Amino acid sequence: MTSTLASPDLRRRLEGIQLPDPLGFGTLMAPVMAIAHYRDGAWEDVRLDALDPLSLAPHTQALHYGQAIFEGMKAYRNLGTDLPGTALLFRPHEHARRFNRSATRLGMPELDEDVYVATLERLVSTLDALVPERQGQSLYLRPTMFGATAHLSVVPSTEYCFVVLATPSDAFFTAPISAWIERRFSRAGPGGTGNVKAAGNYAASFAAAAPLAKLGFQQLLWLDAVHHTHIEEFTAMNVFVRRGDTILTPPLSDTILAGITRDSLLRLAGSLGLSMVEKPVDVAELVDAIASGEDVEVFGCGTGAVVAPVELIGDETGLRLPLPPFPVATRLRRHMLDLQHGVLPAPAGWQRPVPTR
Ligand SMILES: Cc1ncc(COP(=O)(O)O)c(C=O)c1O
Known part of the structure; x- marks a missing residue:
């Protein structure tokens, strides 16, 4: 070379x-x-x-x-x-x-x-x-x-x-983000190209993302295309949810990109004393948990964002839910950056x- x-x-x-x-x-x-x-x-x-x-x-x-x-x-x-x-x-x-x-x-x-x-x-x-x-x-x-x-x-x-x-x-x-639960459009259907980085996947998200800035939101939170009941990922990040001591992330499928940051976090969890589980996350349950004051964190992860905690979740029904502080996401972000910078x-x-x- x-x-x-x-x-x-x-x-x-x-x-x-x-x-x-x-x-x-x-x-x-x-x-x-x-x-x-x-x-x-x-x-x-x-x-x-x-x-x-x-x-x-x-x-x-x-x-x-x-x-x-x-x-x-x-x-x-x-x-x-x-x-x-x-x-x-x-x-x-x-x-x-x-x-x-x-x-x-x-x-x-x-x-x-x-x-x-x-x-x-x-x-x-x-x-x-x-x-x-x-x-x-x-x-x-x-x-x-x-x-x-x-x-x-x-x-x-x-x-x-x-x-x-x-x-x-x-x-x-550099600051926590806001996420919009996208209930109308879908990102990826079974058997499609959602699990790879096809350029068209991103073009297909633009119409859904267009109104977000005016609504005061930054990232789409996509649901599964068939039932619109389970969260899948953000615009260009995988999603994690912490409920108490357990951190969940949707299992990989043909509609979810196998993020390298996601994989890194899952591999690191044990050594950081964290319990991470790949498990479907029902969006209605998640909203109820946040609304009832449960100790919940939602964060995205990806090469671009590294780890990005969510401070606000909203949707077209008028839902506007602030989230509590995000100690685990903050810790994971720092840890990943320390690894990436050697x-x-x-x-x-x-x-x-x-x-x-
Ligand atoms: C749709 C989507 N999901 C997840 C990710 C995160 O993947 P990675 O951690 O490999 O950057 C990205 C970014 O590449 C993405 O575009």
Whole structure:
């Protein structure tokens, strides 16, 4: 693996970039991306290139039929004592495997897992100056694959494009969030694509999310599509509910994304002395428990948000329920960030140090 930028143009584009303050999200796109094409049944080598517009035919398959998938990952500055100052990728092989599950579900070719991880390492190493320094900040990484064949037939592409974009980013949520129980629209039906990161899943949520800001809410809390009785996940986070000493999260199914943060929390629970159980959560019971003053926490988790406690739940019936304080979510957020920044030792393979240029 080499991170040397062969082209003087790419080197120039990286020179003297100042990180904005605040970083926000997507404000500054890294001027260099990784890119590879799949043609004639094989992937070409991934190369680094300038973040210039791609030239696509208007009849490119992904634009019409949505054959597109992505991942969301982060490189964190190592704030620990072991290899301080390097960048750390969090569980990159898990992300590679999920990327390939998404690809398979959408009839797309897989990418070699080691190539995927090496590409991320190479890009992060090259963009080291864009990995921010403060806890909670990160270089957000967006691996994407889309069907690139220019043809209007409703069949899978024969050509694909893989790109990895990067943007320095602040922590997504620094304050507790508000969640809207979505009772009208559905995110994912049985047998559909809800358990993979298909681009269309997100487009399908936009109409439901559109009125939220005016209503004073941030995240959709999706219910199961068949009965609308059980909570499934947030817009882009898995959901956990603490009732007293037990923390519940809906079991994985074909309508729930297998979040890597969710998996991390479940694996960490024992060592943190927490009891976490994968079990369906009835929304009516949850609302009753909060309304009756029970000791309840609701929180989301995901790469972007890490862990985000909920302080208010509402819905279209006029329900507005403030939630009590959220000590466990606060503890889990801090713990995850400490792992991701290398401040605490993590299980094998979770922290992947990336050598700098
Ligand atoms: C729908 C959905 N659920 C859950 C998650 C959380 O997954 P992860 O923890 O792997 O980021 C995400 C974010 O990727 C998501 O988009």
